[in-house]
Amino acid sequence: MDHLLEIQNLEVKFRLRSGEVTAINDVSFFLDQGERVGLVGESGAGKSVTGFAIIKLISKPGFISGGKVLFEGRDIAGLSIEEVRNIRGNRISMIFQDPMMTLNPVLSIGTQMTETILAHKNVSKAEAQAIALDKLKKVHIPSPEKRLDQYPHEFSGGMRQRIVIAIALLTDPAVIIADEPTTALDVTIQAEIMDLLSELCESEKMALILITHDLGVVSQVTDRIIVMYAGRIVEQGLTRDVVSNPRHPYTKGLIAALPESQQRGKALSQIPGTMPSLTDMPQGCSFHPRCELVMPICKEKVPELIELDNKNALVACHALAKGGAS
């Protein structure tokens, strides 16, 4: 019960011209102190919406229509905007795919960093500067003193993402939510940023929610994996278990579809079709039109997350619930 962050039955809806659609549905998971969790799914799975909903950053036409986000015992979803601001960017920081979403192009890095500190902490300007410098060192930016006076456009993509991480660290947050932090970067730089993130989580005792579509990245950095499909969690478990022994047909298909899991030159195994759009979700399990193990019940009832071998392994699949497939 004493989790750092606990999400209970979270539901986010969007009001569209054609009516309301549910972007994420019945999402529940938890995060302990210093734990690293990966939120994996393809585009449209609702992983980013979940990330934004945790810090109540859902903008119109979307809104949180149900569920709770308990952070240190308080329900963020029910807090006022003022109170949320105290948590967002302070106790929980967020890193986006595009560093320029965080960075202001017309202010120097130093100004942006000290302003953030002064907004959240009661310190002098000199102290704020010292903190900024310290954090820049932590993210391994060469010659940080010089860099404080530079502007975002003077940095390369990888360096910018490092600065964003440094800004996220300024208030010593308990949780960092990283939304596709390396998708726009080259592999060599992605590897460096990911190394940095895991290093920081360990040294600063931070918890990390890593939102990404890349199973490879997640498997290198995280302790647990949560797989989302069409707005719902379909599988959850320890990273090494999920990667080596995926249970849900979707996770299985996803891993098998990676080129590296096939012999060279052979056809890749593929999941037929595409993820349904929010506006025409199929009845029952949303994966059933693409599933090999589809049974009559799948077309009628939404499967619930059930425990399999241990408390950590949860799967939402009728075929597995009955013990029909493994």
Next chain:
Amino acid sequence: MNTQAKPLLKLEDVYKEFDVTGGFWEQFRWENGRPVRKKAIVKAVNGVTFDIYQGETFSVVGESGCGKSTLARTVTGLLQPECGKIFYDGDRIDDLSYSQKTPYKKRMQMVFQDPYASLNPRFTVRKTLEEPLFFHYPELTREQRLDRIAEVMEQVGVHPAWAERFPHEFSGGQRQRISIARALMVDPEFIVADEPVSALDVSVQAQILNLFMEAQEKRGLTYMFITHDLSVVAHISTRVAVMYLGSLCELSPGGEIFNNPRHPYTKALLSAIPRLGEKKAKHIRLKGEVTSPLHLPSGCVFHKRCTYAKEICTQEIPTPFTAGDNAAVACHGVEQGWVG
């Protein structure tokens, strides 16, 4: 390399530069007390030489800014190389005019990266697919054209009944299928694919890669695949060329480059791929910061980031030499034996 077969495409020392200075007035800089006229030139492709043989899948890998997309566009004639020669099936094609290239366009097609930008939003699928036939096969009747469209649509896995739909009614994967169909319409023998799956989700990526391989088998196509994703390349390529800042670092057979990478950059690139289930994998760290293609370093373009770099690397540009079976590497260290 493979000497029996005749190369389908031959690149000889191709250079491509871009002037990014902007307008006339932006070329002037104040230096040492007087105005100097300076141009900012990006050297996107620097003396690239290779052959592509009939029926193979030739991949070009590299990170952003390495010139791989420029190379693809130079090969298909969208860009004019500054220097060097390009031969297609023995004929020189780089110095032809737009209309002189027409006969080659029937044989050489291209598939693009962004499935959202590569289809004209105002054309239905039928119109998009019909257009190449109008120009390259004017003798066909309307019925014959429609038959052919239906046939190709079937082949790429898009239901022929959807011919009257617009691109925005399709998902990214389906649009990419339509793009491939457009390339296949003229029945080409060679397809250049510029990052064809990098904008797609993993499960869809596999579908499209399978489609490429299927089409190759059925039609005996030759591919030039441009990608930043080594794991995709590993799977489908006959040979792989690795590029860094406009230069070719290594050219090896597909399996070879993964089991036995030779160039220091190839090694770093390989170690950086996030692989399933390898927690805390050891990445090879590169030195320094990303080098800008605006100011190419002297000597080997990679020397500023290379952990093995010695004096000679900063002075002399390495020329590719043949290492092992069918592999060519451009690195002083590998040639002289101080890179393991």
Next chain:
Amino acid sequence: MKKYWRRFKNSFFWFSFRRDPVAIASFSILVILAILSFSAPWIAPHDVYESSSIDIMNSELPPAWMEEGSSDYMLGTDIQGRDMLSAMLYGMRLSILIGLGAVCLQAVLGVLIGLIAGYVGGKVDSFLMRVADVQLSFSTLMVAIIISAIFQLAFGLAKYEDLAVPLLIVIIGLAEWPQYGRTVRASVLGEKKKEYVEAARVIGLPRWWIMFRHILPNTLSPVLVISTVQVANAIMSEAALSFLGLGMPVTKPSLGSLINSGFEYIFSGSWWITLFPGVLLVTLVVVINLLGDWVRDVLNPKLYKR
């Protein structure tokens, strides 16, 4: 046909129109005004072009509800004894006609030049855009005044009266094409880089075909947006020219020349000759501009989400 109607009914365009009271109101007013003006020969109580029906004795009659007013002339008469209401209806017809005509000319010229400048690029582009710059640095009115003064001199006043409508269309059309030229060029430059254009080039389609079949249709939404504003501008330009005495002659009054003809008498108490056409002109221009704002919002790709 039915298919297109259904597609229109399902479109975002129709959806946002239905939900915007300002757009509905301005569109309805515009349609009413347009119908009224173009059916002027049938619904106007008097024929203002027929000089035999005009009696100088009826000049400067005030509107019907005033003491000296006559029920024959609802909004009074002007200095020559023409019925104001009829004159305004005929005048508005001319104003709209000239406005639309001028915009068509501007659009054709501007789109063509912008397309060529954007697609061909290089020296051609530089040359055409410098011409546009030079023309934009003169005010529209100044260019129009010069051209119309030259025409009046060259053809003589009598001939000018016959040719006034096409001449004004040409004058205003020539003066404002750079607006279109620049807008189209900018969006051509944006479209040209897109991969579907590259794909068309890889297929080997002729350049003119790529230009007109692929790029042009995709640059038309900004053209539509500025067109509404340009119609309003053209109507204003015409009114301004006529007001200065360089536009429509008194025998064939447009809204501008009506305002002008009454302006001299405004202080002698005949305010209606200026006020009524003035109000009508303002209404017409405001309504078109409001509609233009709405079109801009709808077609703005940044706002076009879901």
